[in-house]
Amino acid sequence: MMTLDPRALRDAFGSFMTGVTVVTTRDATGAPVGFTANSFSSVSLDPPLLLVCPGKFLSSYEVFTKCRHFAVNVLAEGQQDVSNTFAGYKGDRFAKVAHRNGVHDLPLIDGALAQFCCETHQAIPAGDHTILMGQVCEFSHAAGDGLGYVSGSYFSLGLEREMDSKVPTLCGAIITADDKVLLEHQDGRFRPVQVAGAEPGGQRNRLAQGLAKRGIQARIDQVYSAFNDADTKLHYTFFLASAEQAAPPENTRWVAVEDLPNLTYATPGIHHMMTRFAREAQTGDFALYLGDAERGDIHSFR
Numbered sequence: 001m002m003t004l005d006p007r008a009l010r011d012a013f014g015s016f017m018t019g020v021t022v023v024t025t026r027d028a029t030g031a032p033v034g035f036t037a038n039s040f041s042s043v044s045l046d047p048p049l050l051l052v053c054p055g056k057f058l059s060s061y062e063v064f065t066k067c068r069h070f071a072v073n074v075l076a077e078g079q080q081d082v083s084n085t086f087a088g089y090k091g092d093r094f095a096k097v098a099h100r101n102g103v104h105d106l107p108l109i110d111g112a113l114a115q116f117c118c119e120t121h122q123a124i125p126a127g128d129h130t131i132l133m134g135q136v137c138e139f140s141h142a143a144g145d146g147l148g149y150v151s152g153s154y155f156s157l158g159l160e161r162e163m164d165s166k167v168p169t170l171c172g173a174i175i176t177a178d179d180k181v182l183l184e185h186q187d188g189r190f191r192p193v194q195v196a197g198a199e200p201g202g203q204r205n206r207l208a209q210g211l212a213k214r215g216i217q218a219r220i221d222q223v224y225s226a227f228n229d230a231d232t233k234l235h236y237t238f239f240l241a242s243a244e245q246a247a248p249p250e251n252t253r254w255v256a257v258e259d260l261p262n263l264t265y266a267t268p269g270i271h272h273m274m275t276r277f278a279r280e281a282q283t284g285d286f287a288l289y290l291g292d293a294e295r296g297d298i299h300s301f302r
Contacts, residue, residue, distance in 0.1 A: 052134075073108060119137055182253070
């Protein structure tokens with residue numbers, strides 16, 4: 001039998017685009033527990049069944065495999081912080097995330113796009129996970145777009161469709177590593193790494209391809225800033241991204257985040273964006289900017 005490379009298999013599985021959910025229940029003492037999962041699927045309408053797959057690595061694994069009821073919260077775009085909290089925070093997760101109690105006293109995450117309260121239908125051991133199947137006894141659903149996940153990165157279809165509709169000409173990435181940002185520089189002026197000639201539709205893929213051609217392996221996250229520049233008569237879309245700090249390609253340099261506001265940039269609009277990024281990086285509370293090079297609206301990711 002062929003031996004499979006676990007890392008390569010994980011990457012292949014990860015190429016399937018999914019939504020992001022937080023699965024919740026209560027333990028034997030009544031304390032709320034939950035974990036982030038993209039292994040969620042509808043199963044049947046009659047009866048109404050769904051499934052999630054808790055892994056044995058979870059500290060709450062035994063709780064979920066033995067629970068009588070559980071809830072699935074489908075996260076909305078902008079709820080990356082909720083996903084990250086339930087994926088890795090070791091303290092009281094529910095103290096950090098707004099929630100309420102639903103049927104069977106199940107914890108429900110505020111702002112979730114959809115919420116399903118379930119009675120456990122079946123728990124089937126499956127390798128290093130368990131297939132936890134639930135029969136939906138109550139649900140709610142709000143309008144909006146869900147938080148997406150693919151290849152280890154979040155994405156937001158709603159925001160990226162909005163960006164595509166504005167026919168951007170240039171897109172780029174604010175690539176961070178160890179409190180530094182990779183910037184292009186020419187004639188003493190700086191800018192984030194850009195890809196020229198980007199057309200509407202599939203900007204994320206074109207940006208990834210453009211970065212790869214320059215030897216930059218970066219994980220591209222959500223859209224951070226989109227603006228028209230009257231001086232250059234161009235539209236810019238910038239994504240947040242991260243990478244391991246390595247030798248910078250030609251005409252690029254790693255710059256400390258704290259030094260960003262003091263640099264001379266290619267355009268005033270980029271200077272404004274990078275100054276805002278340096279300020280928001282202090283707290284990690286980033287927001288989306290939509291407008292022009294001088295004024296626009298800030299949309300929180302939370």
